Amino acid sequence: MQFMDKSKINSDELISQTQRERLAYIDFRLYFLGELRRQDILDRFGVGPAVATRDITQYRSLYPENIAFEGSTKTYLIGDEFKPAFEHNIERVLTVLSHGFGDGINSVRGSLINCVLPITLNRPSVSILAPISRGINRKKAVSIQYSSHSSGANKREIIPFTLVNDGLRWHVRSFDRKSQEFRDFVLTRMKSAVVLEDSIIEIHESIEQDNEWNRIVELELVPHPARTRPEVIGSDYGMENGVLKIKIRAAIAGYFLRQWIVDCSPDHSLVGEEFRLWLKDSLVLYGVNNALLAPGYKNPVTV
DSSP, X not given: XXXXXXXXXXXXXXXXXXXXXXXXXXXXXXXXXXXXXXXXHHHHHOOOHHHHHHHHHHHHHHOGGGEEEETTTTEEEEOTTOOOSEEOOHHHHHHHHHHEEOSSTTOEESOSSOOOOOOOOOOOOHHHHHHHHHHHHHTOEXXXXXXXXXXXXXXXXXXXXXXXXXXXXXXXXXXXXXXXXXXXEEGXXXXXXXXXXXXXXXXXXXXXXXXXXXXXXXXXXXXXXXXXXXXXXXXXXXXXXXXXXXXEEHHHHXXXXXXXXXXXXXXXXXXXXXXXXXXXXXXXXXXXXXXXXXXXXXXXXXX
16 A cells, blocks of 8 residues: 655655655554554564664654554554644555555555455456456457357457456456457456467557447436435435536446446336436437446337
8 A cells, every 4th residue: 555645754855765655654553543553563564673663753753743652552542633644545545444455475464443345256366367467568469268148168369458347246348359349358257368479459459449448428326316315315425416427438337337226217217225326317328338237227229
């Protein structure tokens, strides 16, 4: 986890980047956990006791109002006048609180506080993810053994562009040389993946030619008309004037609307307490290939 430091740290050229990380960690623990022990620094960074002591002394010197010492337990506590010395990205903070600090040599694994996480489907194997991510990074084709509902097990060559999580599974957006189309491939359906080092990407196979990926649609979400407290829903989703506007790629719009359980029927006719949101104008999904995943969506051409 990385942190962005403020001017007081930036102005001190004597502080190395590694020490900045340790000072940011001190700031993080005080801010979000309310306490810090020297052992926490030892466990996280694998440094010696003298280094950890020096880091705490440095932090106390820079930000004396942020930290207090409780002698009886030898614990440093958050100061009464605490103001964060580092900018903590909320998404990274939530990840760290729920999962710990990575899988490095001196990782701190497991949630840092009580945290209940959703159950996820089978995760992709590292042996599949690695060649797919290499193909994305190096712009190479990848040969995969893939199983699908429509055609069973078969061999394909794909040009992978980006990983996508639909809330349940990991996909990779790719050009499929077999169908000559841009498609999503579920990583857990791949039995093998090999980067084709000598492969050359043709113009029509490039991400710039993926119309669904490059098309941006604007979704206007409003509280579901069947709900009795629209102002509460508006607060939950950060709506302005009762509307939440989201710009999203057409290629992932259906996944998003399914994950958020948005009623996409034109007359908000879906019944159930789970539908807290309604897509105000379902016509915005016209021509979106995965719109069929959106709850209640009806193609106006076939209706």
